[in-house]
Amino acid sequence: MAESIWTKMSKIDARWLFLFLWIVVLAPFIVSISLPMKISALTNQWYNYLNDMPDGSVVLWSWDVSFAGWSEMEASGVAVTKLLRKLMEERDFRIIMIGHRSECGPLPEIVLKDLGMHPDQTAEYGKKYCHLGYMAGGSVAMINFAKDIRSVMPVDWWGTPLDDLPVMDGINTIQDIDLCIYIESGGTAAITQWVIPYGTKLMLCSVQGNVPGQMPNLQAGLIKGMLGGLRGGAELEKLTGFLGVGNINITAFSSAHLVIMAFIVLANITFFIRRARREI
Amino acid sequence: MAAILRRREIPIALTAFFALYMMIVYHFDYPWFSENSQLTKDIQDFARILGIMALGLGYIAIVRLHGGYIARRVKHPQHWFWSLWLLIVLTITTIVGLPIGNFGMRSVQLQYVYNSILMPMRGAMYAVVAFYIASAAYRVFLARNKEAAVMLILASIMMLTNAPVGELLGEWVGATGSWLLTVPSMGGNRGLRICGALGSLVLAWRMITGRETGYLRGAVEGAGE
Numbered sequence: 001m002a003e004s005i006w007t008k009m010s011k012i013d014a015r016w017l018f019l020f021l022w023i024v025v026l027a028p029f030i031v032s033i034s035l036p037m038k039i040s041a042l043t044n045q046w047y048n049y050l051n052d053m054p055d056g057s058v059v060l061w062s063w064d065v066s067f068a069g070w071s072e073m074e075a076s077g078v079a080v081t082k083l084l085r086k087l088m089e090e091r092d093f094r095i096i097m098i099g100h101r102s103e104c105g106p107l108p109e110i111v112l113k114d115l116g117m118h119p120d121q122t123a124e125y126g127k128k129y130c131h132l133g134y135m136a137g138g139s140v141a142m143i144n145f146a147k148d149i150r151s152v153m154p155v156d157w158w159g160t161p162l163d164d165l166p167v168m169d170g171i172n173t174i175q176d177i178d179l180c181i182y183i184e185s186g187g188t189a190a191i192t193q194w195v196i197p198y199g200t201k202l203m204l205c206s207v208q209g210n211v212p213g214q215m216p217n218l219q220a221g222l223i224k225g226m227l228g229g230l231r232g233g234a235e236l237e238k239l240t241g242f243l244g245v246g247n248i249n250i251t252a253f254s255s256a257h258l259v260i261m262a263f264i265v266l267a268n269i270t271f272f273i274r275r276a277r278r279e280i
Numbered sequence: 281m282a283a284i285l286r287r288r289e290i291p292i293a294l295t296a297f298f299a300l301y302m303m304i305v306y307h308f309d310y311p312w313f314s315e316n317s318q319l320t321k322d323i324q325d326f327a328r329i330l331g332i333m334a335l336g337l338g339y340i341a342i343v344r345l346h347g348g349y350i351a352r353r354v355k356h357p358q359h360w361f362w363s364l365w366l367l368i369v370l371t372i373t374t375i376v377g378l379p380i381g382n383f384g385m386r387s388v389q390l391q392y393v394y395n396s397i398l399m400p401m402r403g404a405m406y407a408v409v410a411f412y413i414a415s416a417a418y419r420v421f422l423a424r425n426k427e428a429a430v431m432l433i434l435a436s437i438m439m440l441t442n443a444p445v446g447e448l449l450g451e452w453v454g455a456t457g458s459w460l461l462t463v464p465s466m467g468g469n470r471g472l473r474i475c476g477a478l479g480s481l482v483l484a485w486r487m488i489t490g491r492e493t494g495y496l497r498g499a500v501e502g503a504g505e
Contacts, residue, residue, distance in 0.1 A: 012418075014415040014418075017411075017414055017415050017418055018411045018414070018415065021410070021411055021414045022411075025410075035444045035445055035447075035448070036444065036447055036448070037444040037447070038444075038447055038454065040454070040458075041458070066402065067398060067399040067402035067403060068402045068403060068405060068406035069406070070399070070403065071403040071406055071407060072406075103394075103399075105385075106391060106394045106395060107399075110395060136328065136331075136332065137327075137328035137331060137332075138331065140324050140327045140328050140331070141328060143315075143324060144321070144324055144325075147315075147316065147321075151321075158386070159386075208442060211461070212461060212465045212466070212469055213469055215461060215462065215465065215466045215469060216466055216469055216470050216473065219462075219466065228442075229442070231442050231443070231444070234444075250444055251444075253443060254443040254444050254445035255445070256410060256414075257439050257440070257442070257443035257445065257446075258443070258445055259414065260413065260414050260417050260439070261436055261439060261440075263414055263417050263418040264417050264418070264421045264432065264436070266418070267417070267418045267419065267421065267422060268421075268422055268423055268432070271422045271423070271424075272423075
């Protein structure tokens with residue numbers, strides 16, 4: 001007996017699905033489409049908490065994002081760096097960047113270079129901001145970092161001793177840091193190693209998949225704010241006016257979501273019709 | 281002597297000692313017995329060194345494994361050349377990363393490997409996952425029963441909440457998504473965390489008392505008897 005069209009649809013070659021998704025995701029990059037985007041309460045809370053920090057605050061900008069996660073977190077990473085630069089210039093913030101995995105030595109360096117903040121590009125490096133580079137050792141290194149920064153990171157990413165950087169004057173332990181902003185694509189040990197023992201204020205930039213898991217921490221006050229994934233980065237870009245890759249990619253992000261939902265609806269219609277016709 | 285050193289009681293005793301030590305010093309603050317004492321700092325440095333040694337061990341294991349595939353290429357005709365390519369790339373990356381001549385951590389060559397090869401390739405691999413998710417969504421996300429139907433509907437609402445296109449359908453999408461995130465999801469996550477924490481405690485106690493020996497794979501039981 002010949003297969004019905006519904007059976008054929010249920011067995012469709014996955015490559016047709018891949019092709020359709022690829023076309024739909026590519027289209028927004030060719031035809032410029034802008035969708036309305038409301039700023040969520042989470043992003044507003046994140047932004048307001050940072051803005052309410054007093055002048056002269058010391059911010060630890062912690063990077064723990066993989067190259068794979070960078071495709072989702074680039075919007076947050078760049079927008080937060082631009083916002084911190086603005087706060088540094090206007091309100092005398094001090095910014096200390098650090099990486100918790102091997103990719104987070106070169107990744108922040110790329111961002112600094114793109115923003116004209118690389119030590120090869122400006123003489124201002126080291127005065128109000130620095131990049132310490134990759135801190136090897138995971139949680140154990142974080143424990144030692146909290147007690148004595150220089151015991152774990154005696155030099156910055158380019159080999160300059162921390163004592164030669166004016167930005168590190170008086171910054172010896174985690175308790176000298178006013179706020180830690182942590183960008184991650186796979187969880188963080190900062191809550192157990194810094195927040196609980198030392199009361200460090202922590203704000204997260206998480207991949208979307210980690211947001212539900214971090215909500216209890218947010219409600220308990222262990223983290224003060226959370227930016228979620230590409231959407232959070234795009235919202236921050238819109239809020240701060242620093243439009244970038246987030247607002248470019250968010251339309252493709254939306255269209256991919258729509259396609260996946262369309263696939264689910266179509267598959268369920270097919271399923272119910274086949275079940276009604278007793279084909280399964 | 282070698283047989284005595286390979287007895288499983290030695291690593292179990294070491295695990296118990298260091299685990300109990302780190303647990304106890306967390307709660308005391310004597311100059312010689314606290315988190316800030318020199319012994320504790322030395323143990324933490326030791327742990328970091330062991331972690332870095334494990335990386336080296338992994339490197340050797342990869343070379344041995346893929347070298348074996350190449351040596352036995354008659355037995356593995358379909359993928360020995362991928363192993364050869366892996367070893368070539370591994371060697372090149374190692375050489376440009378070593379502090380020899382113009383190479384090293386800050387060298388242009390290593391930065392090129394990281395920024396122009398590794399980063400785009402890892403991003404591409406992550407992006408490929410989206411296509412497999414789409415294909416899986418078509419084949420597997422079916423409302424076969426009531427529970428699956430509820431999960432489908434709620435997952436769809438969350439997807440619409442995350443994507444700006446959902447706002448075109450109305451305010452209720454964002455409000456419902458936020459409620460789902462802050463009430464049922466948070467409650468479920470709290471339960472998961474508590475269960476996970478209790479399970480971790482039990483596992484830790486089993487490891488300290490030597491009942492859980494999965495990490496001792498390769499130890500010789502009863503050696504020397």
